[in-house]
Amino acid sequence: MNKIYEDIVHKYGNPVLKIPFTDQEHLALRRFFPNQVADFCFNIGRSVLRDGLIQSCHPDDMRGVLALILGADRDFSHDNCHAFAYSAFGVxxxxxxEYxxxxxxxxxxxxxxKNFVKGQHAGPMAVNAVSVPFWLSDQALDFEDDAGKPLFKRAAKKLGSLEIGECYGFVPALALGGIADIAHLKRLKAPEHFAIVAQAMEYNLIDxxxxxxxxxxxPIGPR
Known part of the structure; x- marks a missing residue:
């Protein structure tokens, strides 16, 4: 078993829910990632971890979302950027x-x-960074309402725990005039909701x- 995956399971326990990748999806990982990252993704599959704060995915699950966000950007593309996880609130x-x-x-x-902004190409140790999202604090993975209060635990209690492929999203979406409040939060299909939000937002590269x-x-991509 991949060492990165072993360390995450040792810390947080086995995934709450897990669906292994198909043989075809497994083969695709080798085209998208360095071997150690591909092995990690294969081991973790589509998994819900840490009670749903974060879940892993296949790159193709979010390919359409990245295409909407990145557009025809000169550096970032849905062909050279490959999603492997996302948070309950859309990170x-x-x-x-290369980076x-x-x-x-x-x-x-x-x-x-960080690497791209600093102009630092990914070295041999960069593969270890694939574990970073899974070690983030609960606070870092959560989302605050308009009063500055974290939403995740309240959302899980009110709406139920997330299934594989779901997220918590505001309806209407924040980009469409929605309000960051528990009353406007719903359990939604992540790719579909992220795609709606992506079409209404402008994105910036942040240092x-x-x-x-x-x-x-x-700005990211001509919009």
């Missing part, structure tokens, strides 16, 4: 060819990629310069 974690790990906050319009400090580098 997609992806692997970019490694990055993430996109669907609801906030932010693409963050995180320190705790609480970030700067918009440039």
């Amino acid at each position: 997609i974690f992806f692997w970019m060819e 490694g790990y990055g993430n996109i906050s669907i609801y906030e319009g932010r693409l963050t990629h 995180v310069q320190g705790y609480g400090q970030s700067v918009a580098v440039r």
Whole structure:
């Protein structure tokens, strides 16, 4: 079993729900990722972890969403960026060819990629970064309402735990004038909801310069 996956299971326990990849999906992983990352993705499959705060996915599950967000961007593309996980509130974690790990906050319009911003190509140790999303704090994976209160535990209690392929989303979507409040939150199919939000948002590449400090580098894709 892949060491990265073993460490996550040792810390947080086995996935709440899990669907293995098909043989065809397994073969595709070798085209998208370095071998160690592909092995990790194969071991974890489509899994719901940490009570639903985060779940793993196949790159093709979010390919259409990334195409909408990245458009015809000169650097980022749905062909060179491959999703492997996402949070309950719409942060997609992806692997970019040449530069490694990055993430996109669907609801906030932010693409963050430290290596790309610094111009550092992914070295041999970059594969370990695929574990980063699964080790993030509960707070980092949660989402706050308009009063600054975390939503995840309240959402799970009111709406039920997420199934594979689901997310918590606001209806109407925040980008369409929705309100960040538990009363407007629903359990939704993640790819479909993320696609709706992506078409209503503008996205920026963000340079995180320190705790609480970030700067918009440039817009993503011609919009």
